[in-house]
Amino acid sequence: MTAVAAPSVASLVQSVDWLAIAPPTLTAIVGLIVLVADLFVAERHKQLLGWISVAGLAVAALTLIPILGDDRSTFCLKDAGYDACSYTADQFTLVVQFLVLAGALVTALLSVNTLKDARKTGEPLPDGEFWFLLLSSAAGAALLPASRDLATLVVALEVASLPAFALVGLKRGERRSADAALKFFLSSVTATAVTLLGVSFVYASTGSLHLTRIATQLTHVDGQLDTLAQAGVALTLVGFAFKTAAVPFHFWVPDTYVGAPLPVAAYLSVIGKAVGFTGLILVTVVAFPSYADVWGPALAALAALTMTVGNVAALRQQATRAYSAVRLLAWSSVGQAGYLLVPIAAAAYSDDPQKSIGSTLAYALMYAAVNLGAFAVAALVARTRPLNRLSDYRGLYASRPLAALVLGFFLLCLAGLPPGVIGLFAKVTVFSAAVDAGLGWLAVVMAVNVVVALYYYLQWTAALFRAPEGESAPHRGSAPLTAAIAVTAVIGVALSGAPQLVLRFASTGLF
Numbered sequence: 001m002t003a004v005a006a007p008s009v010a011s012l013v014q015s016v017d018w019l020a021i022a023p024p025t026l027t028a029i030v031g032l033i034v035l036v037a038d039l040f041v042a043e044r045h046k047q048l049l050g051w052i053s054v055a056g057l058a059v060a061a062l063t064l065i066p067i068l069g070d071d072r073s074t075f076c077l078k079d080a081g082y083d084a085c086s087y088t089a090d091q092f093t094l095v096v097q098f099l100v101l102a103g104a105l106v107t108a109l110l111s112v113n114t115l116k117d118a119r120k121t122g123e124p125l126p127d128g129e130f131w132f133l134l135l136s137s138a139a140g141a142a143l144l145p146a147s148r149d150l151a152t153l154v155v156a157l158e159v160a161s162l163p164a165f166a167l168v169g170l171k172r173g174e175r176r177s178a179d180a181a182l183k184f185f186l187s188s189v190t191a192t193a194v195t196l197l198g199v200s201f202v203y204a205s206t207g208s209l210h211l212t213r214i215a216t217q218l219t220h221v222d223g224q225l226d227t228l229a230q231a232g233v234a235l236t237l238v239g240f241a242f243k244t245a246a247v248p249f250h251f252w253v254p255d256t257y258v259g260a261p262l263p264v265a266a267y268l269s270v271i272g273k274a275v276g277f278t279g280l281i282l283v284t285v286v287a288f289p290s291y292a293d294v295w296g297p298a299l300a301a302l303a304a305l306t307m308t309v310g311n312v313a314a315l316r317q318q319a320t321r322a323y324s325a326v327r328l329l330a331w332s333s334v335g336q337a338g339y340l341l342v343p344i345a346a347a348a349y350s351d352d353p354q355k356s357i358g359s360t361l362a363y364a365l366m367y368a369a370v371n372l373g374a375f376a377v378a379a380l381v382a383r384t385r386p387l388n389r390l391s392d393y394r395g396l397y398a399s400r401p402l403a404a405l406v407l408g409f410f411l412l413c414l415a416g417l418p419p420g421v422i423g424l425f426a427k428v429t430v431f432s433a434a435v436d437a438g439l440g441w442l443a444v445v446m447a448v449n450v451v452v453a454l455y456y457y458l459q460w461t462a463a464l465f466r467a468p469e470g471e472s473a474p475h476r477g478s479a480p481l482t483a484a485i486a487v488t489a490v491i492g493v494a495l496s497g498a499p500q501l502v503l504r505f506a507s508t509g510l511f
């Protein structure tokens with residue numbers, strides 16, 4: 001019998017690169033501080049917890065600067081015949097972490113007023129729990145792009161998701177909120193179960209959880225192991241398709257967005273999608289490149305189906321003015337998810353998959369800025385028109401001209417029309433990725449969907465400048481709300497002036 005050598009002491013000792021893990025770690029620490037501080041802060045000073053959270057997210061985002069352009073890895077195995085790390089802070093990680101932390105920061109600014117208004121109505125949201133859940137979810141979302149093994153990836157995914165559905169159901173006593181949370185919870189649990197089953201199949205066929213090691217091992221599997229590996233790849237993709245709200249796994253989106261507090265809906269529309277797409281990119285491009293013939297066609301079909309269903313459903317919402325603007329934004333986000341899937345599918349056919357992934361990241365950065373801005377203006381309208389119907393935006397220019405102009409700009413960005421140059425640039429980038437990969441049919445489907453989406457975006461934009469029906473109610477602004485609108489507007493205008501900077505930032509030196 002051959003003796004198995006015991007692992008060396010050196011292999012059991014992990015050196016931690018604290019600077020590399022600073023963004024998610026700081027976010028989690030601030031969340032714990034806020035939760036404990038809530039026990040000692042008087043009711044009249046609860047707003048202080050929100051500003052601590054805003055400051056914590058800002059500091060966490062600033063910690064990205066020292067590691068910019070410097071690939072760093074930690075929690076690595078060095079004596080297993082190969083080098084494999086569980087946490088890597090490369091350019092891809094930094095881009096997604098910037099998106100997550102900046103998006104969470106804007107969400108926090110929107111939330112300060114939401115919690116304040118809820119206290120005034122006599123139906124307060126629990127401040128400590130709200131900020132703890134938001135920061136916990138943001139910490140998980142910031143951890144996910146750095147995850148380079150399937151165990152860490154799944155844990156990060158759940159840390160980002162579990163607090164999110166608790167946030168959706170935080171309106172205690174409101175049935176719509178409870179229903180939305182339940183639907184979101186059931187879809188999330190289903191996605192997790194499917195993902196774990198797929199991960200277990202991949203582990204059984206490769207004997208490893210590290211993404212780079214899996215990519216190597218999958219090139220050598222054959223026979224029954226190949227069938228098992230293919231099943232694992234397919235199930236893992238289905239699990240992440242739930243998270244990205246790709247059709248037909250999108251059923252939870254409209255009711256969840258409408259039932260959640262408005263800042264939480266904004267958070268889910270951007271950060272929730274970033275989590276799903278980041279995980280999808282890591283498992284396809286990094287772990288499963290040898291199975292591109294399996295996931296490439298599947299993602300291309302999902303992209304076409306998702307953008308079509310999302311835009312057609314949004315078109316139907318626009319036809320009924322009594323519908324909520326948030327519901328329209330929910331269906332719009334489903335359509336936008338279809339566009340985001342296009343470059344990931346193209347990576348399966350491209351000689352330069354990093355360029356295709358860069359297109360997805362560039363589009364995601366544009367979408368994050370303008371969609372959060374649209375939700376910020378919706379939060380302004382909701383302060384005086386709680387139902388937030390599409391008809392409530394008619395004549396917004398008469399009462400809040402700057403807010404109307406900014407919202408019109410955001411909608412034109414989402415539509416891909418000037419002066420929203422960044423939206424047009426992002427769509428052209430995604431379209432080019434499909435054409436370069438030889439997916440001409442998908443490019444045609446995307447072009448048709450862009451035209452369909454123009455109708456409901458332009459209809460909403462036109463309503464902002466029409467004469468109001470009856471007496472227009474003044475819209476109550478606030479410093480945090482104004483700051484959120486101003487930040488997203490400045491970013492959108494700046495990027496429209498130099499759109500190539502986004503693509504350069506998002507596609508240089510990935511992985």
